């Protein structure tokens with residue numbers, strides 16, 4: 415099978431799919447590698463299967479809209495490497511991907527990193543208990559196999575996905591114990607500071623109000639002004655506790671789904687050595703790019719949520735722009751033609767981005783999530799608490815990599831994906847410096863687990879001892 419391409423796309427969500435379709439229309443040879451068995455990414459996960467099983471309509475019009483993009487991708491002539499995890503990308507354009515048994519190497523003149531977002535870690539007391547998981551994980555189970563939470567499950571957190579998922583559960587005939595809403599950003603303040611964007615993004619607001627109405631109609635309990643949440647139980651969650659106006663409340667819980675927004679998945683771009691900036695509005699690092707997603711590493715482009723959280727429509731526009739930019743960089747599209755083709759994508763991008771300032775202000779994560787109390791576990795893989803990180807800082811550690819050496823924090827199987835943001839936040843708070851100065855974990859390949867036998871099989875004939 416062909417292994418050399420003009421454009422290799424990593425990630426089959428809206429950004430990657432739109433980029434592949436656009437690049438093919440410009441005559442580039444394209445491969446798309448994705449760890450999921452079918453195209454769609456997070457938002458359109460398993461959309462073809464859900465449609466075939468008659469479940470797609472209950473998952474909402476936005477979800478079903480993804481079918482058109484997935485079908486356009488299937489028809490565009492890109493080579494699809496499905497169920498393959500990319501565990502290494504080299505700045506010169508080699509992409510290594512495993513299916514769990516065998517690794518392949520693809521070569522691209524340009525590589526698009528479109529690996530999406532991950533949920534912001536929510537380190538609270540009890541978050542490692544069985545029965546506590548994230549809203550996103552519950553949504554994966556629902557979209558993939560139609561599984562709904564039991565009626566005794568609570569949701570705690572804030573962000574568009576909380577209301578979206580709760581409404582999704584209700585629409586599918588499920589029930590929830592209730593929602594503990596931790597949103598701290600005042601609605602009036604967020605609205606006043608972002609009035610113009612709110613008006614332009616009224617469709618997104620209308621959707622949010624629709625979710626709230628559906629939840630009210632289904633009589634889902636919603637507690638607002640929640641300042642702190644804890645999961646309590648022996649061996650698994652039995653109760654959830656929450657604080658409002660300084661007073662603690664408690665209720666039985668069969669499960670707890672946490673969510674405090676999503677952050678860019680930056681492991682790949684950090685490993686590639688791309689420059690990153692701290693985004694103060696979204697409280698996360700993101701790779702530095704130009705309008706066409708080009709990074710400071712020549713062969714590498716970025717599109718979608720892994721370059722900064724914008725949502726599915728923004729991701730799609732960025733994917734198209736990245737493909738247009740790549741075609742020009744490869745000498746296949748003159749600059750004036752690039753500008754003509756880019757105009758509609760740029761206009762749509764501005765329209766879909768307009769609401770972001772309001773959402774970022776409304777759902778800003780509370781500071782204690784970024785720097786939790788001493789007894790809270792931060793690194794789940796190695797059971798390292800926030801207190802241990804503070805001790806390491808007191809001993810003189812000035813950044814995440816030193817803390818890693820001193821404590822093993824970030825050395826487990828998740829490779830710091832889950833603790834990284836909290837480690838940065840805790841160090842920054844202790845030292846009284848901006849998070850950008852505290853820095854992030856250094857990332858090294860393999861980005862995903864890979865067997866030694868696969869590595870050995872990749873050796874060129876004549877290499878080795």
Ligand SMILES: Cc1cc2nc3c(=O)[nH]c(=O)nc-3n(C[C@H](O)[C@H](O)[C@H](O)COP(=O)(O)OP(=O)(O)OC[C@H]3O[C@@H](n4cnc5c(N)ncnc54)[C@H](O)[C@@H]3O)c2cc1C
Pocket residue numbers: 424425426427428429430447448449450454455456457458498499500501528529530531532533549550551553575578676717718719720724725726729861862
């Ligand atoms: C858990 C979760 C649930 C979400 N649910 C919703 C929702 O219901 N509605 C909504 O509007 N927005 C939702 N979002 C936000 C939404 O996913 C994004 O706005 C949108 O999907 C971004 O598109 P994207 O193409 O940038 O990334 P994604 O859609 O995330 O696509 C990235 C793809 O890359 C793949 N990938 C990642 N790493 C690798 C690797 N190493 N090798 C191979 N493949 C890889 C992923 O599996 C995924 O298929 C959700 C986000 C998350 C994290």
